[in-house]
Amino acid sequence: MWRGGSPGRFRAVFGGSPLSSGGSPRALEGKVALVTAGTDGIGLAVAEALGVAGAQVFLSSRHAHNVQRALERLRGRGLKASGVTCHVGVAEERERMVQQALDTFGAIDILVSNAAVNPHLGPALDADERVWDKVFQVNVTAAAMLVRLVVPHMERRGGGAIVLMSSIAGYQPMAGLGPYSVSKTALLGLVAALSPELLPRGIRINGVAPGLVQTRFSSALWQDEAVQEKALGALGALRLGQPQEVAAAVLFLVSPQASFIAGQTLLVAGGGGARL
Ligand code: NAP
Numbered sequence: 001m002w003r004g005g006s007p008g009r010f011r012a013v014f015g016g017s018p019l020s021s022g023g024s025p026r027a028l029e030g031k032v033a034l035v036t037a038g039t040d041g042i043g044l045a046v047a048e049a050l051g052v053a054g055a056q057v058f059l060s061s062r063h064a065h066n067v068q069r070a071l072e073r074l075r076g077r078g079l080k081a082s083g084v085t086c087h088v089g090v091a092e093e094r095e096r097m098v099q100q101a102l103d104t105f106g107a108i109d110i111l112v113s114n115a116a117v118n119p120h121l122g123p124a125l126d127a128d129e130r131v132w133d134k135v136f137q138v139n140v141t142a143a144a145m146l147v148r149l150v151v152p153h154m155e156r157r158g159g160g161a162i163v164l165m166s167s168i169a170g171y172q173p174m175a176g177l178g179p180y181s182v183s184k185t186a187l188l189g190l191v192a193a194l195s196p197e198l199l200p201r202g203i204r205i206n207g208v209a210p211g212l213v214q215t216r217f218s219s220a221l222w223q224d225e226a227v228q229e230k231a232l233g234a235l236g237a238l239r240l241g242q243p244q245e246v247a248a249a250v251l252f253l254v255s256p257q258a259s260f261i262a263g264q265t266l267l268v269a270g271g272g273g274a275r276l
Helices: 007-012 041-052 064-076 091-105 129-156 178-201 225-235 243-254
Strands: 032-035 056-061 081-085 110-113 160-165 203-210 265-268
Touching (some): 032 041, 032 091, 041 056, 041 110, 041 243, 056 091, 064 081, 091 129, 110 129, 129 160, 129 178, 160 178, 160 243, 178 203, 178 265
Parallel strands (some): 032 056, 032 110, 110 160, 160 203, 203 265
16 A cells, blocks of 8 residues: 555655666766765765766765775766765764755755664673664664664765665674664664655665775774674575675665665665575
């Protein structure tokens, strides 16, 4: 049963029938994408993939030198990119980032909320209130607040697409990563909770849940071969993923090819089959 307001409005999001764009390599031409934590690893690969697909990309992370380096890389490939520093856990910085994206490119059509923190390694019972507060503030609350910030601007454009970066750990808590895993489970719920509110506004929200991907963030789980083998075994995957393999999933979900997909989280985990 259709529960999301005018189907015509939903169909209008990013150009009607997915078949009409025919899997065009420039499927995001004319769109503006905001990518948090877009200066390294998965976020940078996402920024690059969206840029190659024709989007103008506005990226951010906490450190100016990282923003600068990422922008040089994207512009060096001939992509339209700009950016600013933003710690997503700070409300004023989120607001400034959104305003600067609007000032720079005049719109926001796509949001990829990718930033996360994991300040605690060890038993979940050892994590104190400060750890839980920080993990939830950065990984969950900031994502929800960012969605709130961009929605009016997407509505003004007639719709939009949002992806929240979850994790396979959200389905299956990883040993030693309790609070982080629970925060990623919360993102599965956030996608599901927001989707019915966003669809009538022409906005699709989905999640991506990567398995073990070769980035700085996860290096403690793959640099040592024995540790890597154990981690992959626990996840049921045969190999590490690359950031570009996650970016491809994000690109799909924000593109017209995914026009009938909303409120879902896609597991991109090399065979890791975790489910709640
Ligand atoms: P990464 O390569 O280490 O990159 C982390 C990025 O986050 C950097 O650009 C960093 O730049 C930025 N960042 C860190 N804290 C931030 C904050 N508070 N506000 C804004 N930006 C911040 O990490 P990654 O592996 O690509 O992780 C990206 C996302 O994928 C995270 O949500 C993570 O949970 C998820 N994920 C990763 C894996 C994996 O195996 N790698 C698996 C599942 C899910 P600055 O230092 O300049 O801020």
